[in-house]
Amino acid sequence: MLKVKDLKKKFVRYNAKREKEEFFADNGITFQANDGEIVGILGPNGAGKTTLLRMIAGILTPTEGEIQFDGLSLEKNEVAIKKQIAYLSGNTKIYQSLSTYELLKMCGEFYDVPKETIDLRIHMLATELNLTDFLYQRIENLSTGQTQRVNIARCLIHDPKYYILDEATSGLDIISSQIILDFIKKERDRGKTILYSTHYMEEAENICNNVIMINKGVIIQEGTPEEIRKKTKTTNLRDAFFALIGGVSDEK
Amino acid sequence: MKNNIWNILKKELREMFRDKKSLSMMLIIPILIPLLVLGMSALFESQMNRPVEDYNRIGFAYDMSDVEEAIAKETGIEVITGSLDELAKQYEEGNLNLYVEKDGNRYIMHGADNEDTTYALTLADSYFSSYKEYLQQEYLVENDVDPDSVIQIITTEKQIEVEESFFASYVTNYAFLFIIMAITVSATYPATDTTAGEKERGTLETLLTFPIRSRDIIIGKFLSVSLSSIITGIISFLLAIISFLIAEKTFTIYEGVSLMPSVISLVFASVVIVAYSFLISGLCIAIASRSKTFKEAQSALTPLTFISFFPGMIAFMIEIKTNALLSLVPFLNYTLLFTDITNGSVNYFYIFLMLLSTFVVIATVLFIIIKQYKSEKVLFSN
Numbered sequence: 009m010l011k012v013k014d015l016k017k018k019f020v021r022y023n024a025k026r027e028k029e030e031f032f033a034d035n036g037i038t039f040q041a042n043d044g045e046i047v048g049i050l051g052p053n054g055a056g057k058t059t060l061l062r063m064i065a066g067i068l069t070p071t072e073g074e075i076q077f078d079g080l081s082l083e084k085n086e087v088a089i090k091k092q093i094a095y096l097s098g099n100t101k102i103y104q105s106l107s108t109y110e111l112l113k114m115c116g117e118f119y120d121v122p123k124e125t126i127d128l129r130i131h132m133l134a135t136e137l138n139l140t141d142f143l144y145q146r147i148e149n150l151s152t153g154q155t156q157r158v159n160i161a162r163c164l165i166h167d168p169k170y171y172i173l174d175e176a177t178s179g180l181d182i183i184s185s186q187i188i189l190d191f192i193k194k195e196r197d198r199g200k201t202i203l204y205s206t207h208y209m210e211e212a213e214n215i216c217n218n219v220i221m222i223n224k225g226v227i228i229q230e231g232t233p234e235e236i237r238k239k240t241k242t243t244n245l246r247d248a249f250f251a252l253i254g255g256v257s258d259e260k
Numbered sequence: 261m262k263n264n265i266w267n268i269l270k271k272e273l274r275e276m277f278r279d280k281k282s283l284s285m286m287l288i289i290p291i292l293i294p295l296l297v298l299g300m301s302a303l304f305e306s307q308m309n310r311p312v313e314d315y316n317r318i319g320f321a322y323d324m325s326d327v328e329e330a331i332a333k334e335t336g337i338e339v340i341t342g343s344l345d346e347l348a349k350q351y352e353e354g355n356l357n358l359y360v361e362k363d364g365n366r367y368i369m370h371g372a373d374n375e376d377t378t379y380a381l382t383l384a385d386s387y388f389s390s391y392k393e394y395l396q397q398e399y400l401v402e403n404d405v406d407p408d409s410v411i412q413i414i415t416t417e418k419q420i421e422v423e424e425s426f427f428a429s430y431v432t433n434y435a436f437l438f439i440i441m442a443i444t445v446s447a448t449y450p451a452t453d454t455t456a457g458e459k460e461r462g463t464l465e466t467l468l469t470f471p472i473r474s475r476d477i478i479i480g481k482f483l484s485v486s487l488s489s490i491i492t493g494i495i496s497f498l499l500a501i502i503s504f505l506i507a508e509k510t511f512t513i514y515e516g517v518s519l520m521p522s523v524i525s526l527v528f529a530s531v532v533i534v535a536y537s538f539l540i541s542g543l544c545i546a547i548a549s550r551s552k553t554f555k556e557a558q559s560a561l562t563p564l565t566f567i568s569f570f571p572g573m574i575a576f577m578i579e580i581k582t583n584a585l586l587s588l589v590p591f592l593n594y595t596l597l598f599t600d601i602t603n604g605s606v607n608y609f610y611i612f613l614m615l616l617s618t619f620v621v622i623a624t625v626l627f628i629i630i631k632q633y634k635s636e637k638v639l640f641s642n
Contacts, residue, residue, distance in 0.1 A: 067468045090471035101462030103271070105278045117267045118470040 010041040010064070010170060010201055015073035017059050033059040035225040037073070041201050041218075043169075046192060048216030049205035050245065056225040057205040058097070061174045064203065065095040077170065091119055093170045094163035098178035104148035108139055108158050111147065112165050119166035126165075133161045137187075153184040160191050171195060171202040177211065189215060209245040221249055228252045264472045268480025269487075276450050276488060285449040286488050289442040290496035297435050297503035301511045304427045308513050312336045315379035318387075319347035319359030328391060335387040358384055427513045429603070432504070433576045436598045437569060439496040439533065444540050444568040446492035448561045451485045451544030456557035474633035482545055482626060489537035497533055501526075525601045528611060532601070535618045536594045540568060542625035549632055567591065575599075587613035590621055 015037040023029050034056040041047040049057050062068040064075055066086050075082040077089045102111055109130060116126040134140045137157045142150055147158060163171065173192065177185040192202055192215060206212050212219060213233045221229040221236070229236055229252050233245055240248040276282045318337050321344040332339050340347070340356060347359035351371065357380035361368045369384055371377035397407040458464045467477065504519035521529065544561055551557035572595025580586065582596040587610040597614055600607060 065469055067465060087471045087473065090469065093469070095469040097465075099462055100466055102466060103275065103463055104461075105275050110274070114267065114271055115470070118264070118472060120263075120471075 009043060009078060010203070011074075011076040012037055012039050012060075012064065013074045013076075014038055015060065015063060015075065016071045017056075017063060017068065018071040032071075032225050034063070034222075037222070037225075037227060039220050039227065039230060041203060043201055044196060044199045045217045046196050046202040046204055046215055048212035048219040049203060049222060050207070050209060050212050050219055050249065051205075051222035052207055055222045057207075057222060058174055060222070061095075061097075061172050061203060061205055065093060065172045066090050067095070091166065092168050093172060094166070094168040095172045095174075096159055096163050096176050097174035098176055098180075099174075100159055102147055102155070102159060102162065105146060107144050107146050108134075108150075108161070109143050111158065112161055115162050115165045121166050129165060129167075130161075133164055137161050137164075152180070153187070156180060156184050157187060160188065169200060171200060171204075173202065174205045175207070176204070177206065177208070185211075209249060213245045219245065221245075221252060223249075223253050264476040265480045265483070268472070268477055269483050272450075272454055272481055272484030273487065276453075276484060279453065282450050282453065282488065286446050286492050287495065289445055290492055290499050293435060293438055293442070293496050293499045294503040294506075296438050297431055297500060297507055298510075300431050300434065301427070301507040301513065304430075305511045305513050308427075310379065312383075313338075315357045315376045316383055317355065317357050318380055318384060319350060319356045320362075321347050321359060322362040327394065331390050331394065332387055335383055335390060337383055337387055360384065428517045428519050429599075431507070432519060432602045433595075433599055435500045435503070436529075436595065436602070437572050437576070439493060439500060440536060440572060440594065441565065441569050442496045443489045443493045443533070443537050444544075444565050447485055447489040447537070447540045447544045448558070448565065450488045451541060452548045452551075452554055452557040452561065454481045454485060455545055455549035456551040457554045460553050475630050478545070478626060478629050478633055482541060482629075485541040485545060486538050489541050490534055493533040493537050494530070497530065521602050522604065524606060525604065528601045528606050529598060531611065532594050532598050532614070535615055538622055539590060539618050540564075542622045542629075546625045546629050546632075549629055571595070582607065582610055584610065584613060587611075588617040590617060593617065 015034055016032055017034045018030055018032055020028055020030055037056075037060055039047070049060065051057050059068060063070045064082075066082055066089070069083075077085075077092060080089060082089050103114075106114065112130045112133065113126055116129065121129060130143075134143050137160060139154075139157060139161060142154060147155060150158065171192070173188075176188050180188070189211070192204060196202055196215075196217075204212070204216060216233060219230065219233055219236060220227055229239065229248070231239070236245060236248050237243060240251040242248040242251055276286075316336050316338050317340060318332075319340045319342060320332075321342065324332070324339065324341065329339055340350070340359075342350070344359075344361055347356060348370070350356045351359050357376045358369060358371045361370060367388065369381065371380070393411065396411065400407040400410055458467070501520065508514050508517075508519045543564060547560050547564065548557035551560050568591055571589075571592040574580075575592055575595050576599065580592075580596065582593075582600050586596055587593045593610075593614045597607075597610060600610070
């Protein structure tokens with residue numbers, strides 16, 4: 009189980025007058041994700057989704073608050089917890105000069121996958137994700153869809169308990185997006201916990217058990233998609249979001 | 261920890277050896293060393309063994325006595341006589357290397373500040389010195405004084421042991437400075453690629469999601485860049501030694517002089533090269549990791565290439581001697597100690613101080629980079 013308590017992240021930026029000013033990308037986020045659950049993190053661009061997920065993945069350090077995985081603090085057990093996490097974002101880049109096999113082997117070694125099982129696991133994933141044809145080809149020679157499949161394989165190599173997926177389908181064609189959505193559902197059914205951020209509300213509605221709506225660094229609503237629709241008296245999450253922020257004008 | 265450092269090192273080396281630019285920086289620059297050593301030797305040799313006929317045409321704008329002509333001939337001068345205007349014209353046309361005007365007891369030498377005239381001046385100086393001696397002897401004889409008792413009032417004798425010629429010292433020291441530059445250039449590219457390049461390509465974020473401490477990432481990257489520099493340093497050094505052996509057998513300017521250092525000198529020179537490789541790799545990573553893009557990192561590292569080269573060159577040109585304090589000064593200490601080593605004077609204490617100073621600088625630099633890798637400002641350009 010993942011618990012996030014009062015998480016805050018402060019950044020510094022320069023305003024129009026070139027003066028330094030502090031702002032909170034996330035300001036007091038609290039939620040929980042249970043095993044075997046897909047939790048959707050929804051919000052427009054700049055809402056604080058990426059910062060939140062980067063903090064949970066241990067890439068950024070929170071200014072305040074606590075993150076716990078199975079009761080263990082991320083701050084104090086970073087290396088051990090990271091072995092249980094897979095992070096994939098729409099911007100995640102992988103090493104182009106390596107072959108798919110070399111990349112997966114390297115990731116397996118980083119995640120302490122036992123040497124004798126790495127090869128078995130690579131070939132199993134290659135069959136499952138249809139990578140066999142280009143397993144020994146350099147990643148720089150692969151198509152976008154093939155690269156994304158390699159990226160998914162990278163996330164699966166250590167059979168993690170938690171998946172943190174940030175706009176993972178952003179910019180992909182419908183086939184590549186479907187591959188990722190199928191993978192997410194499959195992992196959920198295997199009892200894995202998945203945090204899934206997107207600004208495609210319909211996509212989230214279809215696959216998420218629970219949804220957290222974020223705007224300007226704070227949670228504006230959370231619950232199952234059905235609960236949110238009921239609370240906001242709307243028929244879909246998109247309308248629910250606009251109802252919560254008071255219309256499109258507020259976004260501008 | 262060890263495993264993660266090893267895994268990072270493996271990843272970096274694999275990327276480095278597959279990148280044509282990194283490989284060319286590592287391997288092609290050392291090839292220039294034989295060109296430098298053999299080229300410089302050939303140039304010195306051509307200067308030293310220049311035939312006297314190339315610069316011995318000296319004009320005299322006055323009537324010379326038989327004695328004067330005989331002395332000039334003995335000195336190797338080809339005497340051309342004529343009026344001052346004629347000689348000036350001939351000089352302008354390149355038919356003379358120097359011309360001399362006489363005004364009473366004053367002899368005025370004319371010419372421009374060029375190589376041929378400089379050589380001709382040495383001949384003229386030698387001629388006037390001999391002619392002056394002749395006139396002094398004449399004067400003494402006329403006044404019933406034995407010239408030998410005056411002119412040879414003192415005698416001098418040269419007993420100089422030639423251990424290393426000027427040329428040998430010049431060539432070996434410049435070869436070392438070039439090795440230093442090759443190591444610096446070799447460290448610059450992989451250091452940029454592994455830090456700013458990784459940031460620019462977006463793979464740094466992926467790397468940070470792995471269960472690895474930033475300390476292990478940095479040490480792995482540092483070792484990979486160091487290894488690249490050491491490979492360049494060792495290849496350059498081997499090529500320099502081969503070039504020394506060829507130069508020694510080919511050029512007469514090295515007659516009686518050995519360019520080849522002793523075994524102990526070779527060992528200590530290797531220690532200096534390895535120490536420098538570690539130092540420059542740490543500095544390059546520290547500077548490049550603060551940059552957001554590959555291009556920015558390259559610009560930031562350009563001054564380092566000059567800083568690595570100039571202190572040593574200046575020390576060599578003004579002949580600074582090694583002492584305990586200078587052995588602690590990074591960049592300067594490597595050149596000074598290398599010069600000492602090639603001259604056969606290995607001072608263990610100075611080498612210890614150089615190693616100590618290198619260790620302290622590397623430890624400080626690594627500490628700073630590890631801190632930097634925890635700073636989000638450094639990690640995420642946006």
